[in-house]
Amino acid sequence: MSQDATNRLQPRPLPGFDCPPLDEMVIVIQFEPLKQFSAAHMGLFWQKVRERYPLTEDNPPLLHQVELSEPTPGAGATIMRVPLALRCWFLSQDRTELVQIQRDQFIRNWRRIEGNEEYPRYETLIAAFKREWREFMAFVAEEKLGEVKIDQCELSYINQIPKGEGWESFADIGGVFRGLRPADPNGLLNSPEAIGWNGQYKLPDELGRFYAELSPGFRGRDFKFVLSMTLKSRGKPAGPSEDNLFAWFDLAHEWIVRGFDELTDPNMHAVWKRRP
Amino acid sequence: MDDFFTTHVGLRRGTSAECQSGPAYYGPSAVTMVALNLLGAPAWVIAATQKLERLAMLPSGWDSYGGRPLKQSARESTLKAISWLQQEELPIPAVVLGSKGTVQLEWHSGSKELDVDLGEGEDIGFVKCDDEGEPLEGRTGQGPEELRRLTRWLVTR
Numbered sequence: 001m002s003q004d005a006t007n008r009l010q011p012r013p014l015p016g017f018d019c020p021p022l023d024e025m026v027i028v029i030q031f032e033p034l035k036q037f038s039a040a041h042m043g044l045f046w047q048k049v050r051e052r053y054p055l056t057e058d059n060p061p062l063l064h065q066v067e068l069s070e071p072t073p074g075a076g077a078t079i080m081r082v083p084l085a086l087r088c089w090f091l092s093q094d095r096t097e098l099v100q101i102q103r104d105q106f107i108r109n110w111r112r113i114e115g116n117e118e119y120p121r122y123e124t125l126i127a128a129f130k131r132e133w134r135e136f137m138a139f140v141a142e143e144k145l146g147e148v149k150i151d152q153c154e155l156s157y158i159n160q161i162p163k164g165e166g167w168e169s170f171a172d173i174g175g176v177f178r179g180l181r182p183a184d185p186n187g188l189l190n191s192p193e194a195i196g197w198n199g200q201y202k203l204p205d206e207l208g209r210f211y212a213e214l215s216p217g218f219r220g221r222d223f224k225f226v227l228s229m230t231l232k233s234r235g236k237p238a239g240p241s242e243d244n245l246f247a248w249f250d251l252a253h254e255w256i257v258r259g260f261d262e263l264t265d266p267n268m269h270a271v272w273k274r275r276p
Numbered sequence: 277m278d279d280f281f282t283t284h285v286g287l288r289r290g291t292s293a294e295c296q297s298g299p300a301y302y303g304p305s306a307v308t309m310v311a312l313n314l315l316g317a318p319a320w321v322i323a324a325t326q327k328l329e330r331l332a333m334l335p336s337g338w339d340s341y342g343g344r345p346l347k348q349s350a351r352e353s354t355l356k357a358i359s360w361l362q363q364e365e366l367p368i369p370a371v372v373l374g375s376k377g378t379v380q381l382e383w384h385s386g387s388k389e390l391d392v393d394l395g396e397g398e399d400i401g402f403v404k405c406d407d408e409g410e411p412l413e414g415r416t417g418q419g420p421e422e423l424r425r426l427t428r429w430l431v432t433r
Contacts, residue, residue: 109307111308158308217313218359223311
């Protein structure tokens with residue numbers, strides 16, 4: 001076997017960043033709608049988590065989206081169903097953590113509110129998610145709401161890179177994202193008014209897709225000018241067990257971390273304090 | 277009865293149910309959003325934000341008369357106002373820095389002119405004028421609906 005092939009077969013350590021530009025992380029489990037799940041059940045579930053999440057907000061429901069392995073002829077690759085029920089947010093006192101529930105989705109978010117909160121790390125957040133998912137599953141069983149049939153999972157990392165931290169204008173964007181350098185720095189297209197990028201990749205074994213999206217804008221939290229880079233894995237676990245479920249999230253996380261590492265420039269890795 | 281509408285994203289043909297379901301129900305699971313995405317934004321949004329960013333670089337005394345630099349609160353209020361109005365079809369406004377570090381957005385459309393003052397207090401000052409009467413000066417709450425009401429006056433013939 002060649003050295004190249006041997007290298008490919010050996011598991012590579014996952015890169016880490018001490019100061020990632022992460023603004024929000026979202027973990028989503030979507031399942032077939034629980035027909036009996038009503039607003040009253042949201043209140044009942046809140047009682048169970050109220051100590052950790054004392055605040056609530058009502059929001060319009062999210063669409064029911066299913067990632068298809070192959071696009072249907074002449075159409076997009078996503079089917080959406082729009083539920084008529086509400087989505088409830090249960091928020092921690094400092095609003096950095098929240099659980100969102102609706103009759104077909106269970107979501108947990110971590111986000112920066114002030115901007116100086118330390119990212120608790122995937123291992124911590126997925127462990128908290130696992131605990132709360134189990135609580136939710138126990139609640140569904142207790143209330144006899146039916147079987148939870150998972151049809152999609154999603155893990156998203158929303159990174160925001162402010163102007164002044166490695167870039168000053170769109171002409172510098174090649175120094176942040178590999179592959180976005182202008183072909184000719186003195187050419188006609190060397191100074192874009194705005195620039196964005198989308199990439200879509202298949203996860204192995206038909207486990208879904210990895211999406212990367214880059215867009216410029218002003219961040220809602222403080223209206224700083226940022227490059228927003230959303231990395232998202234979406235798909236369905238290999239089987240219905242909890243092991244399958246969390247193995248899927250680990251894979252999704254690996255793609256996001258390696259994707260971030262591969263898409264961004266080594267100069268920026270120094271700013272974000274990459275660990276080898 | 278199934279209480280879900282089904283919609284196929286990406287299909288050009290549609291049914292009435294798809295039309296009814298529409299984007300009003302759509303919301304991302306992420307809650308921290310970029311409030312103003314410049315990609316595909318209308319020309320006036322890009323022009324106004326670029327001008328504002330240039331104004332933010334002016335030092336104290338920029339007008340030779342002790343003019344103050346752009347106040348952070350004025351910058352944020354202006355960006356918020358632009359983000360609230362980004363779906364509106366508007367002409368490119370003049371973005372003017374006041375001597376106290378506040379911002380004025382000035383729109384001209386036909387015979388109408390609308391000036392909006394941002395960064396001075398909680399609410400928004402405005403001046404509306406057209407060729408039919410005296411300029412109308414006032415203040416309004418700082419919110420999307422209040423601003424849209426003003427800009428709709430501007431573009432209504």
